[in-house]
Every structure is written in C-alpha cells, then in structure tokens.
Amino acid sequence: MVQPRKIMCQKLSTNFRECTAIVPFQVPALKPGEALGIVLDVVTKLKKGDAVASTSYGTFAEHLVSKERFLVKVPAAVPEVLPIIVCGLTASMALEYVGHMTHVETALITAAAGATGQFAVQLAKLAGNHVIGTCSSPDKVEYLRSIGCDRPINYREEKVFDVLKKEYPRGVDLVFESVGGRMFEACVNNIARNGRITVIGAIAGYQDSSTWKHKPSKATTPLPSKLLAKSASVRGFFFNDYFRESQAHTKKLTALV
Structure with missing residues (x-):
C-alpha cells in the first residue's frame, strides 16, 4: 500500500542528505470542506470549463470527483467566491x-x-x-x-x-x-x-x-x-x-x- 511521505529538515547542516529525512505522515482526515475549481470532464448539465464550487468530502486534493447535484455553478474560480x-x-x-x-x-x-x-x-x-x-x-x-x-x-x-x-x-x-x-x-x-x-x-x-x-x-x-x-x-x-x-x-x- 502506498504510504504518504514528506521531506523533513531534522538539523542544520551544509550537507543536504545529513539534514533531511523522508518520513511518513498522515494526510488530513477526509472531513467535509469547500472546493472551488474548473470542470475537467463532461457531465450532464454543466460543461467542460465551467467554474464550480461545492461542499464535499476529500476537498484537500488537486482533483475531486463529485456528483453533479452537489456542485454550484459560479462566475469564476477565484478566491473571493469561496467564502x-x-x-x-x-x-x-x-x-x-x-x-x-x-x-x-x-x-x-x-x-x-x-x-x-x-x-x-x-x-x-x-x-x-x-x-x-x-x-x-x-x-x-x-x-x-x-x-x-x-x-x-x-x-x-x-x-x-x-x-x-x-x-x-x-x-x-x-x-x-x-x-x-x-x-x-x-x-x-x-x-x-x-x-x-x-x-x-x-x-x-x-x-x-x-x-x-x-x-x-x-x-x-x-x-x-x-x-x-x-x-x-x-x-x-x-x-x-x-x-x-x-x-x-x-x-x-x-x-x-
């Protein structure tokens, strides 16, 4: 099973290998959050390129799969819209x-x-x-x-x-x-x-x-x-x-x- 890992600085050094370590970490829990982005795949009512927003699980991600009924169309995928x-x-x-x-x-x-x-x-x-x-x-x-x-x-x-x-x-x-x-x-x-x-x-x-x-x-x-x-x-x-x-x-x- 793939384990999420991150690079962590563990001490001061001029040697990159010496001061860093690759360690496992827990990604944030899949709690409901807000998502804002662009439709990438074809759906029924919305179309590719539409700006949409949603409250959903798994929003701590670059891509999100969501049922269309949970999406709200917005004028643009800009930060001011998310609140x-x-x-x-x-x-x-x-x-x-x-x-x-x-x-x-x-x-x-x-x-x-x-x-x-x-x-x-x-x-x-x-x-x-x-x-x-x-x-x-x-x-x-x-x-x-x-x-x-x-x-x-x-x-x-x-x-x-x-x-x-x-x-x-x-x-x-x-x-x-x-x-x-x-x-x-x-x-x-x-x-x-x-x-x-x-x-x-x-x-x-x-x-x-x-x-x-x-x-x-x-x-x-x-x-x-x-x-x-x-x-x-x-x-x-x-x-x-x-x-x-x-x-x-x-x-x-x-x-x-």
Missing part, C-alpha cells in the same frame, strides 16, 4: 427562509464579525434594516462599523442584555444567533413582539459543551412562555436542508462581490 459557498449561503438562506427578513426592522447578529456573521450584517443592512452586531474586541467593533453595522456591541466591555434593554426597549425583530448559552438567553429576553430568532449554531459550547450545560436562573420565565407572550419564535437552520436553494442564492451573492 460564499458555506458562510455566505448560510447567512443568505437562513435570513430569507427561516428568519423571513424584511426591511425597516431591527436585526441582531451575534458573532457578527465572524465568517458567517459578517455576511449576515451586510445582507441585513442591504435589505434596509437597522443592524446590531455583537463581537469581542475594539478592532472588531471598527470592522463592523466599516461594513454597515449600526450598533456594534463589544461584549467584553458592555453587557449585551443591558445595551438591548436600554437602547432597544421595544426589542429586536430578527435575531441571527450562532453563540448559544447566555447570549441566546439575552436574545430571547429582548425579542420584540412577533420577533424571530434564527439559530444557526452554538459556538460557545463547541469545545466544552457549555451551551448545552447552561441553565437559566430558576427565576427566569420558561422559554415557551416568553415566546408565547410575544408571539415570537425560535427556529433552527441546517444548511443541507436548503441546498436546493443554493444556486439561486449563489447567483445573488456573487453579483455583490
């Missing part, structure tokens, strides 16, 4: 199909300076909404302002709950939530009447499961009662369930690049 395929599409489809984003509303984006959050901020602003974004540093505050965020909140310097309660007493109409834990609790406690909370993740607990272990204080009104009192809703978004819509949203997003 759209997961992060951009997640923001665009979640806001439209789950968040039912309109315009002239107040939208809260958590982890707003992150890969997906920054797409959500810009799309919400382009739609004509007032956008609030949470982040973790002064640099990110400035970055969020530069992409159109109306009210960045550095949660290391300000309490998100207090800012929302004081500056947005009516509540927020739409939440794009990816943090979980206390951040999710702050979103629920400050949702407006008929508000919608779209959950795309829970990054606060990915390493230590804290999101799932977090329990609101006993004095807190149960979640169903809070939602019921305001005719509000919480819905999840999972990318694979909306993949059929990805081509239309890819076209929309690439036109903005």
Whole structure:
C-alpha cells in the first residue's frame, strides 16, 4: 500500500542528505470542506470549463470527483467566491427562509464579525434594516462599523442584555444567533413582539459543551412562555436542508462581490 511521505529538515547542516529525512505522515482526515475549481470532464448539465464550487468530502486534493447535484455553478474560480459557498449561503438562506427578513426592522447578529456573521450584517443592512452586531474586541467593533453595522456591541466591555434593554426597549425583530448559552438567553429576553430568532449554531459550547450545560436562573420565565407572550419564535437552520436553494442564492451573492 502506498504510504504518504514528506521531506523533513531534522538539523542544520551544509550537507543536504545529513539534514533531511523522508518520513511518513498522515494526510488530513477526509472531513467535509469547500472546493472551488474548473470542470475537467463532461457531465450532464454543466460543461467542460465551467467554474464550480461545492461542499464535499476529500476537498484537500488537486482533483475531486463529485456528483453533479452537489456542485454550484459560479462566475469564476477565484478566491473571493469561496467564502460564499458555506458562510455566505448560510447567512443568505437562513435570513430569507427561516428568519423571513424584511426591511425597516431591527436585526441582531451575534458573532457578527465572524465568517458567517459578517455576511449576515451586510445582507441585513442591504435589505434596509437597522443592524446590531455583537463581537469581542475594539478592532472588531471598527470592522463592523466599516461594513454597515449600526450598533456594534463589544461584549467584553458592555453587557449585551443591558445595551438591548436600554437602547432597544421595544426589542429586536430578527435575531441571527450562532453563540448559544447566555447570549441566546439575552436574545430571547429582548425579542420584540412577533420577533424571530434564527439559530444557526452554538459556538460557545463547541469545545466544552457549555451551551448545552447552561441553565437559566430558576427565576427566569420558561422559554415557551416568553415566546408565547410575544408571539415570537425560535427556529433552527441546517444548511443541507436548503441546498436546493443554493444556486439561486449563489447567483445573488456573487453579483455583490
């Protein structure tokens, strides 16, 4: 069986043979990733030379064999397109199909300076909404302002709950939530009447499961009662369930690049 190997420098020397060694190594696991490239072989709908992108296994490679239904046609195989395929599409489809984003509303984006959050901020602003974004540093505050965020909140310097309660007493109409834990609790406690909370993740607990272990204080009104009192809703978004819509949203997003 062929074993992957690499050349490794093991010590300083003017003798190439002495300072190097050929050693075995493990290639990255075949986890899902993003791929961007040119069609090399004939398929049914696409044609040779088309630029395509995909989320697939085995993308750490020079060539990839993929079923056509998992490919999305893009204008060009350029680096600027690749972030759209997961992060951009997640923001665009979640806001439209789950968040039912309109315009002239107040939208809260958590982890707003992150890969997906920054797409959500810009799309919400382009739609004509007032956008609030949470982040973790002064640099990110400035970055969020530069992409159109109306009210960045550095949660290391300000309490998100207090800012929302004081500056947005009516509540927020739409939440794009990816943090979980206390951040999710702050979103629920400050949702407006008929508000919608779209959950795309829970990054606060990915390493230590804290999101799932977090329990609101006993004095807190149960979640169903809070939602019921305001005719509000919480819905999840999972990318694979909306993949059929990805081509239309890819076209929309690439036109903005």
